[in-house]
Amino acid sequence: MKKKVLFLYLLGLAATYAQEQRFQGQPPIAAVPTKTRAVQKQWKGNFKFARNGITFSNDFVGSRLNGIVQNNDSTYTVLITPENTPINTSPWYAFKVWANNRTQVNVVLTYQESGKHRYFPKLSKDGVNWSLLDSTRYKEYDKGERAFGPGSLPVKVNMKLEIGTDTLWVSGQELHTSHHVSRWVEDLSTKPFITKKKIGKSRENRDLGLLAIGDENARNMLMVISRQHPPEVTGYLAMKTFVETIASDTKLAKNFRKKFTTYVVPLMNPDGVDNGHWRHNAGGVDLNRDWANFNQPETRSVKNFMEGKVKQTKGKFYFGIDFHSTWDDIYYTVDSKLEGNMPGLVTDWLSEVKAELEGYDPNIRPSDKMRPTNVSRNYFFVEHGAEALVFEIGDNTPRDFVKKKARVSAQILMQLMLKRIK
Ligand SMILES: [Zn+2]
Incomplete structure (x- = not known):
């Protein structure tokens, strides 16, 4: 028993002093053309699911939500797309959601092709004060093996959100428009x-x-x-x-x-x-x-x-x-x-x-x-x-x-x- 304790202690020490994996920085920057190119405008409005009395909205400045489907009574899948491609993996998302009655929904965030989920969800009741989504309400799927960069990211995530008549804001980072x-x-x-x-x-x-x-x-x-x-x-x-x-x-x-x-x-x-x-x-x-x-x-x-x-x-x-x-x-x-x-x-x-x-x-x-x-x-x-x-x-x-x-x-x-x- 004592040996085991000592072993665990040493293991802990090793972990403490082990070289942490460090971000090696970006590779050298390649020149890319900067002549104006087309961007895709986002459709803006409210996405209403009348049967369940739930509304998602991207009708505000700084939003991004490019499409949404209902999978079942409590699950919705959101699509997030970029303004154009090629583009870095920094998929911004921001939307509002509310419901006629207090309820809980699963919101699955998905991306196209090489797009992956990056920003841990932030929640707000007023669009000003933000907090992190409780991590027990957050699940990542097909997460990459790497410590940094796109190779570290999950392909999609599920957020369990408590919603009601008050607007809930959900965003990749705090909104600063x-x-x-x-x-x-x-x-x-x-x-x-x-x-x-x-x-x-x-x-x-x-x-x-x-x-x-x-x-x-x-x-x-x-x-x-x-x-x-x-x-x-x-x-x-x-x-x-x-x-x-x-x-x-x-x-x-x-x-x-x-x-x-x-x-x-x-x-x-x-x-x-x-x-x-x-x-x-x-x-x-x-x-x-x-x-x-x-x-x-x-x-x-x-x-x-x-x-x-x-x-x-x-x-x-x-x-x-x-x-x-x-x-x-x-x-x-x-x-x-x-x-x-x-x-x-x-x-x-x-x-x-x-x-x-x-x-x-x-x-x-x-x-x-x-x-x-x-x-x-x-x-x-x-x-x-x-x-x-x-x-x-x-x-x-x-x-x-x-x-x-x-x-x-x-x-x-x-x-x-x-x-x-x-
Ligand atoms: Zn930058």
Whole structure:
């Protein structure tokens, strides 16, 4: 008996110290055409099942539900399709459901061909406050063997939902549409040192909003963007806290704003977000492949803005950051042997962030292939000399940690940049 206990103890220790499987990052980015392509529009309305008194709806901004059939009295199968193909496995879904009487339904989410289920269901009663579906009410089918990526995903899932006369919202991640982003922007821009402006229009004529934090004539500049890819909500949440920290009332932030102005485009792809796209803009294109050719209005607007600012102020961008989400937290940096306007900044920054967050070991994947500049990071670095990176948050990273990491990251970045500027 004692031997067995010791054995189990050692087994436990081995498990504790075993090298955890780690996300190896994306393979090198291939150039893809970014000329406008057709996208499939989603039929919008209510899907009513009168016999059972149950209604599903995709009639709201940010929704995605492409079809639904009733299998039996309590089971419904939903089809989720992308805006066009080929496309990454980031199948967004969001719908509402309600019933005449309190009841329980099984909702099976299915996808086409290589599409698989990725985002763990979030539930809400008001579209604002979200919680995770109870895991005992969630079942995955034909799950892949791999630890990360599409090969790790199930082919379909079943959710057991309690529904009634009140609307239940079901979504792949918390809903943050252009309306939510505008509200956040409105709120922040009540501060006297923040102005909001429009730097362009999306393909479907939505405004591309920008926040200027600090003096708009300042010569020392930072560029912050997020949400080129609609479902990447955790990256967006990190961006929010990062920006709020730079806009805060701390002494550090005040000093920082005296020396540097931060420009923020929080929602790069408003059409994609509001249409519930998996990845592309309304031109059917992955915007983060369009920073060399600038075929799309969203990327072109940021390019024109940044180049206009450099001309106007005769200054430069020292730092550029693009927030995304992926399988796990990761930083795609520029190889430290390539020097921009503040050499060593990103390396020092990430090592100080690591030191500050106990138990956190950042996953850093540098690249020295900066041309062509298909992605925003390369454009920021090559055309502006901005020390640049992609800041990726895992789909399932706990939201408290997302905030904490973003706050600490912004604080340390401000300290380091202040030390380095004359
Ligand atoms: Zn992305």
